Amino acid sequence: xxxxxxxxxxxxxxxxxxxxxxxxxxxxxxxxxxxxxxxxxxxxxxxxxxxxxxxxxxxxxxxxxxxxxxxxxxxxxxxxxxxxxxxxxxxxxxxxxxxxxxxxxxxxxxxxxxxxxxxxxxxxxxxxxxxxxxxxxxxxxxxxxxxxxxxxxxxxxxxxxxxxxxxxxxxxxxxxxxxxxxxxxxxxxxxxxxxxxxxxxxxxxxxxxxxxxxxxxxxxxxxxxxxxxxxxxxxxxxxxxxxxxxxxxxxxxxxxxxxxxxxxx
Ligand code: MGP
Numbered sequence: 001x002x003x004x005x006x007x008x009x010x011x012x013x014x015x016x017x018x019x020x021x022x023x024x025x026x027x028x029x030x031x032x033x034x035x036x037x038x039x040x041x042x043x044x045x046x047x048x049x050x051x052x053x054x055x056x057x058x059x060x061x062x063x064x065x066x067x068x069x070x071x072x073x074x075x076x077x078x079x080x081x082x083x084x085x086x087x088x089x090x091x092x093x094x095x096x097x098x099x100x101x102x103x104x105x106x107x108x109x110x111x112x113x114x115x116x117x118x119x120x121x122x123x124x125x126x127x128x129x130x131x132x133x134x135x136x137x138x139x140x141x142x143x144x145x146x147x148x149x150x151x152x153x154x155x156x157x158x159x160x161x162x163x164x165x166x167x168x169x170x171x172x173x174x175x176x177x178x179x180x181x182x183x184x185x186x187x188x189x190x191x192x193x194x195x196x197x198x199x200x201x202x203x204x205x206x207x208x209x210x211x212x213x214x215x216x217x218x219x220x221x222x223x224x225x226x227x228x229x230x231x232x233x234x235x236x237x238x239x240x241x242x243x244x245x246x247x248x249x250x251x252x253x254x255x256x257x258x259x260x261x262x263x264x265x
Contacts, residue, residue: 047071049177055079058239059110065141068134073108075177078212079244082237083114086210086247090167091118093253099166104155104198109135109148111169111212116144123165124148125155156193159201167253168202170195171212185214187221199225207251215243223261226250231260 044053052059052074059077060067069077078086090101097120103112106124108131116122116139126132132150139145151158159168172190179185187195195211202209207230213222215236223232225248233254235247254260 048074060138062141066137067108067141068137069108070128070130070134072173073131073134076171076173077108077110078171079237079239080110080114081239082244082247083111084117085237086111086169087114087118089249090115090208090210090253094119094166100164101167101169102155102159102162102165103169103171104159104202105171105173106135106150107131107171109138111171112148113139113142113144115167115169116147117142120147122148123162124150125158126150126152127154128152156198156201159198159205162205165205167208167210168206169210169212170198170202172198174214179214180216183216184218185216187213187217187225195225199227203227203230208253209250210253211248211250213246213248215246217246219246219261222246222248224263226263228263228265231262233258233260 044050048071056063058079058081059074061080091097097118099119100121100123101112101115101119102123102125103115104125106112106126109124112122112124112135122144124132124135126135129152132152135148136145136150139148172187172193172195174185174187175190189195199209203226209226211222211225219234222234226232230250231254233249235249236243237245237247249255
């Protein structure tokens with residue numbers, strides 16, 4: 001795949017003929033003529049790291065339709081194929097559409113939108129009103145805005161207001177793009193949010209919980225969030241030979257064909 005117009009191969013031996021034609025094209029480019037076949041990639045916005053901008057179509061296949069993200073969205077949105085996989089996996093389990101999914105840290109909508117592709121009712125919670133506005137806009141692009149209800153506020157206060165929710169999805173902030181500078185990312189307290197407390201609230205509503213974790217998380221710590229006797233399945237999401245993130249499925253979302261991690265004490 002070619003991203004940001006970066007050539008795919010480097011360091012090939014140059015023949016005389018090749019060099020000649022290269023010089024020719026060099027001279028051509030001096031004339032500053034833009035031909036209709038040239039693709040001009042706009043530069044990334046100032047507050048976006050180029051590595052995230054280079055992945056924009058991986059984050060959103062409909063990026064060019066006018067997807068909106070704030071700077072946090074750029075580095076934290078789930079790549080579309082991973083968000084789709086998570087939603088599809090849940091749908092395969094239920095096999096029907098009329099269930100409710102809550103996305104606790106919905107951001108600009110990468111996961112909520114994919115859930116809404118498979119299920120009728122998605123509740124997107126975020127503390128940041130601007131992110132939710134972007135989410136609604138992006139959901140329109142993906143033609144699922146009628147299935148997503150946005151609630152602005154702290155998910156720890158909003159979750160207890162629900163007693164019938166089928167799936168709770170938690171993709172918390174991991175502490176910015178530098179989360180992987182440490183060997184192990186401690187997930188006990190993420191920017192003042194205790195994941196243990198969040199699980200305590202969530203498990204009163206449903207045992208079908210999903211937690212998005214950084215690839216340098218501690219699987220045992222992640223499994224323990226579910227508590228004693230709770231099954232937990234750890235799934236690595238790999239894109240082009242690299243683990244992008246880890247998804248933990250709890251309770252009845254665990255695939256019955258695998259050996260889950262069991263916390264016994
Ligand atoms: P990354 O490791 O920052 O990027 O994030 P990448 O491209 O793997 O860069 P490299 O330098 O490590 O090669 C990988 C993915 O993790 C992002 O695309 C996001 O989907 C997700 N992600 C990153 N952060 C910092 C967060 C976060 O704070 N919260 C959540 N939920 N997801 C995040």
